[in-house]
Amino acid sequence: MKPPTLHLSADDLDALLEGITPPGITSHLETCTLCQRMVALDQQLARVLSSLPDADPSIGFADAIMSEVRIGAGTVTLPTASYSPREVAARRRVWIGGGLAAAAVSGGFVWAALNPADALGFATPAWQQAGQSLWLAVQGVVANTMEQPWFEPVRTGLGSPSRAAVALLGGAGLYALALVGMRRLLTEPTPHASW
Amino acid sequence: MTSSPAPSWPDLTDQEVVKLAVLGREAAYRELIRRYQRPVFSLIYRMVRDRELAEDLAQETFVKVLNAIESYRPEYKFSSWIFKIANNASIDHLRRRSLDTLSLDGSPHAESSEAIEATRLQISDSSEDPLAEVANQELGVLIERAIGELRPEYRSCILLRHVEGRPYEEIAEILDLPLGTVKTYIHRARNELRIALASLRDD
Numbered sequence: 001m002k003p004p005t006l007h008l009s010a011d012d013l014d015a016l017l018e019g020i021t022p023p024g025i026t027s028h029l030e031t032c033t034l035c036q037r038m039v040a041l042d043q044q045l046a047r048v049l050s051s052l053p054d055a056d057p058s059i060g061f062a063d064a065i066m067s068e069v070r071i072g073a074g075t076v077t078l079p080t081a082s083y084s085p086r087e088v089a090a091r092r093r094v095w096i097g098g099g100l101a102a103a104a105v106s107g108g109f110v111w112a113a114l115n116p117a118d119a120l121g122f123a124t125p126a127w128q129q130a131g132q133s134l135w136l137a138v139q140g141v142v143a144n145t146m147e148q149p150w151f152e153p154v155r156t157g158l159g160s161p162s163r164a165a166v167a168l169l170g171g172a173g174l175y176a177l178a179l180v181g182m183r184r185l186l187t188e189p190t191p192h193a194s195w
Numbered sequence: 196m197t198s199s200p201a202p203s204w205p206d207l208t209d210q211e212v213v214k215l216a217v218l219g220r221e222a223a224y225r226e227l228i229r230r231y232q233r234p235v236f237s238l239i240y241r242m243v244r245d246r247e248l249a250e251d252l253a254q255e256t257f258v259k260v261l262n263a264i265e266s267y268r269p270e271y272k273f274s275s276w277i278f279k280i281a282n283n284a285s286i287d288h289l290r291r292r293s294l295d296t297l298s299l300d301g302s303p304h305a306e307s308s309e310a311i312e313a314t315r316l317q318i319s320d321s322s323e324d325p326l327a328e329v330a331n332q333e334l335g336v337l338i339e340r341a342i343g344e345l346r347p348e349y350r351s352c353i354l355l356r357h358v359e360g361r362p363y364e365e366i367a368e369i370l371d372l373p374l375g376t377v378k379t380y381i382h383r384a385r386n387e388l389r390i391a392l393a394s395l396r397d398d
Contacts, residue, residue, distance in 0.1 A: 010378075013385075014382075038389070041392055041393055042385065042389065045357075045385060045388055045392055048392075049338065052338070052358050054234060054237040055233070055240045055241075055246075055249075056232075056233060057233075057236040057253060061228075061250065062225060062228045062229070062232065064254055065257040065258055066224065068258045068262075069257075069261045071219055071221055072218070072219030086371060086372075
């Protein structure tokens with residue numbers, strides 16, 4: 001039940017426009033003149049908007065279009081304006097970002113080619129540091145895994161090659177299923193993907 | 196081009212008409228124009244507030260859609276596709292020209308009073324009662340003017356929802372916006388229009 005002091009929300013007003021009375025608003029509406037006025041204005045507004053007449057284009061509109069249409073053109077190129085302004089801006093950002101990143105990487109390579117001694121002096125310790133960190137991380141993960149209570153039973157369970165193969169195949173199957181599921185989730189609700 | 200009998204166009208769905216257009220039936224192209232010329236032209240006209248420009252943009256919309264008809268995917272509504280392209284054309288134009296707050300009283304390019312009158316938004320009403328017709332026209336003019344003062348994004352949303360009667364989900368699809376954003380835009384637009392309407396009722 002809506003407290004008497006709480007006015008109707010935008011969703012309540014929406015529902016009323018659709019002819020649905022949300023639960024708990026009747027008693028509030030009976031007493032609140034402000035909300036009554038809002039509802040009345042909304043209903044009048046919706047009525048006026050839905051009765052606004054369509055405008056007609058001039059005579060010859062269809063002929064003018066048909067003169068530019070290639071009937072059964074066969075090869076179709078996607079119209080650029082089918083991308084929304086938001087999509088165009090996003091694409092532009094990706095291109096600019098990608099361009100800057102490519103320029104930075106290329107610049108690095110050029111500098112390294114021109115200054116091989118400096119590049120090696122800079123890169124070798126960094127490479128060694130990265131390798132060492134990676135090795136430590138792998139060791140940590142392995143040690144952690146071996147300390148888990150489930151590790152020993154799993155290890156003995158997968159002791160024979162046939163069991164290991166079955167587990168591997170099962171895991172691969174699950175992974176493939178998950179992959180297909182994710183692809184469907186990501187692609188299906190996106191309409192106009194090819195527009 | 197083809198010897199097959201003429202189909203009964205009104206009985207066909209948009210998807211069926213598109214299939215015939217893809218097969219090269221000129222009449223199918225004309226049927227799609229006939230079905231959508233008024234709503235598409237009206238939407239663009241209400242967005243850009245200039246009859247001549249609206250005709251150009253509507254024409255451009257149809258040419259793009261019909262020349263790319265083979266890329267239409269029947270699992271989606273044809274109306275969503277054509278409204279999306281029409282809306283993008285309008286918004287692109289408004290952004291380029293900053294015409295988003297023009298009045299409805301005539302084209303900004305009109306140079307004489309006759310030209311202003313000729314380009315004024317024409318609103319007609321088929322009401323039987325002449326008094327009601329006048330009242331509705333006045334209200335309609337006021338609302339049209341208030342719509343013209345909305346932000347272009349709000350304008351698209353309110354026109355598609357309440358003038359074209361499209362569901363929220365389709366509007367989100369057309370405008371390429373999240374559903375929640377569409378609802379927010381419509382609520383805000385309705386709020387601004389409500390204020391305009393209240394001021395008329397108070398006068």
